[in-house]
Amino acid sequence: MATTTTVTSPRSSASNASDLSGSSLKKIVVLGATSGIALEVQRQLAERGCELLLIARSFQRLAELQADLHIRGAQKVLAYAADLASVEHHASIFGFVRETFPDFDTVLLAYGSMQDQKESEASIDVLLEEIQVNFVSASAILTLFAADLEQRHTGCIAAITSVAGDRGRRSNYVYGSTKGALSLFLQGLRSRLHPAGVRVITIKPGPTRTAMTDHMPNAPRFADPEQVAHDIVRALERRSPDVLYTPKIWRYIMTAVDHIPEGIFKRLSF
C-alpha cells in the first residue's frame, strides 16, 4: 500500500476553468478513481479547478492520473492506493482521508464489478465476490464517510449504481441485485442524513461505453462516458435530484420497465 501527495501551484489566471469559489463543489474524494466513469468525472472536475483525493488499487495508474488532472487544472490532487473491495482496508483508507483531506465535502463512489452473468450462476465464489465488491464493501465504506459528514452537518455522498438495479432481469440479475441493494441502502442513508443537511445522490447510469462494458455486443449504442460524467458533475453542483438517471431517457425507460407485470416480465429474456 502506498500513498502519494501532490500540491499544485496556483493556476495561471489565463486558465479557462470557471471559478467555483463559494460553490460547495470543491473537495472531492473519489472511491474507485480509475473506473471508466470516474475518469471522465475527474477530468471535468479538474477543469473546474476542484481539489481531489483519488483512491484506487494501482499506485502506477494513480500517479498517471494525478499528473494529468493537475495539468488540466485541479488545484490539488491527492492519491491513496488501496483495495476498496476488502473491508479490512477501510480504516486505513478513511484514516488517510481524515488526516490529509479533513475538510472534504463530497464523496463519489464509482467502483464496481460486472462479472459475466453465466459465470456467477455457475460459481458461488464469483457470485459472492460480486456482492462483496458492489454492495458489502460499498455500504461499509460509505458508512464511515456518512458518520463524518453527519457530524459536520455538511457535504454530499454520491454513488454510482445502475439502471440494472431497478428490476431483476434474466441476463444480468446478479450485477443488478448488488446495484439494487446499494440503491436501497442509499435511499435509507439519504433519509438518515437529511436532518444533518447531508445530500445523498443515487446515480443510475444506463449502459455506458467504458472498459466494464466493452465485451457487451451492442456497445456501439451505449452512452458516452463524457455525457454521463457531465450529468453527474451537474448533479453534484446542484441541489437536486436525489436520484439521477443518466442519460435522462433512462428515467422514462425504467418507469416503463417498472410497470410491466411480473407475469409478463418473467418471460422476457433481456
Place this chain on the structure above:
Amino acid sequence: MPGQSAAKAHKQYAVSKLTEQVFSWGRYPKIAHQHVHKPAWNDQVPGILTTAATGSLLPHGLGRSYGDSCLNDTRELIDCKRLNRILAFDETSGMIRCEGGVSLSDIIDVFLPKGWFLPVTPGTRFVTVGGALANDVHGKNHHRAGTFGVHVRQIALHRSNDGLVICNSEQNADMLRATIGGLGLTGVMAWADIQLKRVAGPWIDAESVPFESLNSFLDLSRESDGRFEYTVAWLDCFAGKNARGIFFRGDHSDEAGCEIRRNHGPKLPCALPGWMLNRYAVKAFNAAYYNIHSARQGVSVVPYDSFFYPLDSIRQWNLLYGRKGFLQYQCVIPENNVEAVGELLERIARSGMGSFLGVLKQFGFSPPAGMLSFPRPGITIALDFAMRGERTLKLMQSLDEVVQQSGGALYPAKDARMSPSMFETSFPRWRAFVPYIDPKMSSSFWRRVTGGR
C-alpha cells in the same frame, strides 16, 4: 481476450463473423476487423502485444487517416483513444509529455490558455499524438517548422519483443526515425515528449489573396514563405490549367486574446445521398467560394480555429460524400517539375470529377524527420473525390502517371488505392524501414503496397 491464447482466438474468429466495423475518414474501403482492443492504461498494452499472433495488430487513434493505413482488414486493432493522459508539463520550456491517444484538440484546450500552441498542426484538430507522429503530419508552417516529428523529442514505444523502448536523438535514434512516419507499424506509443511553441494568444493575423494562375500561386508562395509563418492555398479545381484560387497566409497575432469558447458547430447526422455532391453543385460551390473570398481579400484578425481548422466546424463532414465514401488524392510534385501540377489539374478538370476542397502548398526544404516521411521539397496538392467506383479509380491512376513521371510521391495517410509501384516511386527506400517493424504489427495499407504479411 484475457486467458485466451492468441492462436485459439484466431481459430475462433475464423469461424465467427467479423463484427468490428471500423471506418477511416474516407469511409472507403469498408473493412471488418476481428477484434478491437481498447486499453485504458499503458500497463495493459504489453499483455495485448504478447498474446497476439504475428502481424495481427495495428494501433488506431481517431481514424482520421483517409484510406486504409489505419485499418487492419480481418485482423485486430488497438484503439488508443483511452490512453489520453498528459503526464508532464514544464511551464518554462513548454515541453509536454503525453500518452499516444491524447488528441491535438485536447492539447490546445489545455495549453493555449497557458500561452502554448502546437508547433505543427494538420488541418484538423481531431487527431491523436500517436497518429500525428505515425504519419509525420505537416501543416501550413512546413516551410518554417518542418513536420510534426521534428518537434517530438523523445518517445516511449511498447514493442512486442523488447518491452518499453525509449527513443530519442541519443538512444535508439534510428527507431525514432523509423517511428516518425512509420504508420504505427513500429509499436504502440506509450508517451511522447513534444516541444510546444509560445504564443501570445488565440488570434491569427490572416490575409487572403486571390490568384488566377499556377504561376501567380508560385510567386505568391515564394514571396510569402519568407515573411509569413503560415501559408496555404485553396484551389478551384474546375478551372483547369488556369488554376484560380485563394492564397491564405498568416502569423500568430501579438494580441493576447481573451479565451475562445469552442462551439461544436453543426453535425451531419448521417451520410447524404451520393448524388447530392454532383459536379454542378461542386462547381457552383467552388465559384461561390472563390468569389466570396476574393471580395473579402485583405488582412484581418481571426480566431486560430477558423484559420487552422475550418472543416472541423462541421462535425462528420466526411458524410457529405454519401454512403460510398470518398478518396483523397494528395501528392507532392518536385520543385523542378511544376508543369506537372498543371497537367494534374488539366486531367481533373477534363474528368469533371473535381473536388470542392483543393489544397495547394509549397513544402520547405528541411530534411525529412522520419524514414518514411512524406513531405519533401516541392508543391503538394490535395483533392477529394467522391467514390464513384471504377471511374474514380481510373482518374486517380491517370494522375499517378503524372506524379510518377515527375518524380513525385503520394501520401500514405490519404491513400486507399495506390499501387505497389507507385509506393516504390514515392518511398524508394522503404525496405530500409522493414527491420524496424514490430513483428506483431501490420496494416491493410502495408500489405497492399508491399505485399508483406
